[in-house]
Amino acid sequence: MTEKKLTKGNIALAEGSIQAGCLLYFGYPITPQSDIPEYLAQNLPKIGGTFVQAESEIASINMVMGASASGRRTMTSSSGPGISLMQEGLSYLAGSELPAVIVNIMRCGPGLGGIAPTQGDYNQAVHGGGHGDYRNIVLAPGSVQEMFDLTIKAFELADKYRNPTMIIADAMIGQFQEPCRLTPEKPVELAEKPWALTGRKGRDPRLVKSLYLGDYEQEEHNLLLKKKYDEIQDNEVMVEMKNLDDAELIIVAFGTPSRVAKTAIGLAREEGLKVGLIRPITLFPFPVNEIYEHSARVKNVLVVEMNTGQMVRDVRIAAHKDAAIHFYGRPGGGFPFPDDVLNEIKTALGGGPR
């Protein structure tokens, strides 16, 4: 059962969704995530699930909304341009407090861009994208195993908080292969959904909506959402921390750059440079306390991203005021190699502007 199989990131995610009990998938193909619908098109019908290739991403997300309102676990996946088309639906899901899992295997942009790996959609996922005052829960897998495990986690969080949950991964995490255990760590449980629209026969009617026109109704709703987001921030932060005890510099990175950073940290330590790692696994909720505490002590932080600087702003907000924040970014399909990061480590340790 625990045998690990060489598995592609996208496939681990797709299999994770099935094992999470998601039998309703709606999507439209786009590289570099098409392995996901391909796998689900093959496998969902075999187990009584439904795979629909919609006519567009706008249709996909609205089908997801309908499926979610019926109380079933549901998912869509896409990449940059497709995710942009879904933003209205994401906002409606958040406003209606409907759970769903939305996967973005990021390709580079803006515009049609290219199919190479990037982390250019961090802001879109973490800081909105759609209209209105809402947050997505955002998970960032850093390995093939996490593509599987965090997909199951994404459904749990979505149901627990009745909130859309995004999984964002660069194309490298989606398309590389690693040994992976394709069984859940613990049994998957499907909770009751007393709000779901299942037919009112024999019970009181239920209503799922995101429209609030009465005096202060919308404000009240927004404050309830805020309370929920605070609860998520307090309870659901996931973060990997490594080599921090003696660190003189902390690297903050997620996804592929965090993997490259681990190798770079190994190289740095061989040269006697004490470097540690904070890897946010949840991007919202962001590991604010962890970054504050460790940056208060270490005071030297290097953020590595595959974009021109998006998460680095959140790190700046979280970090202690005396910490110097350095940034190294490779946007648009470029990615950092371990010795690039090692050079940045040396520059950061040598001092430099905040």
Add this chain to the structure above:
Amino acid sequence: MYYDVIMAGFGGQGIQVMSQIAAVAAIKKGFNVTYLPSYGVEKRGGRTNVTLVIADEAIGSMVTNHPKCVIAMDTVAVDKYQKLVAPRGLLIMNSSLAPDSMLHRDDIEPLALRCNDEAQALGSAMLSGMIALGAFLQRSGILGFSDVESVMEDVTPERLIKTIPANLEAIRRGIEIAANGSARSARE
């Protein structure tokens, strides 16, 4: 133990199959593995490459720009990847397609193998990748013949099962050539 290798060539040479075999054999032997295939437009243009990392520790980066070994199956691959090989690293070159004169580094170990000719001698040019894989096994020393033999059925699609004996023979031939040093080096 940490070993990284880039295998590169064009579609149909068996680059992905070679790497799959090595990756699955390494996992079976208890190693950690990352396997990063080329993706996207390169596929459509006919180029194909894989970055494979095999280690007995947790693997960080799945990308490398100084691999311990490059297997270059044609001229384009030699041109693109020769310069990346780590100092004292290994370059296995398919000299049936790329001329020996392309080898210009004297700080690495070059191994020029006439993969297509050797494969043809065994019955099919399609076995050229297996010749190179055999040489890789012998020179890298991280996996043995029995390691790959034991995973061939797992990595071979049903419709190609009957090709396993020929593939194994080609791998054996690659090991033999690399071991007895009959391959010409760049400086000869």
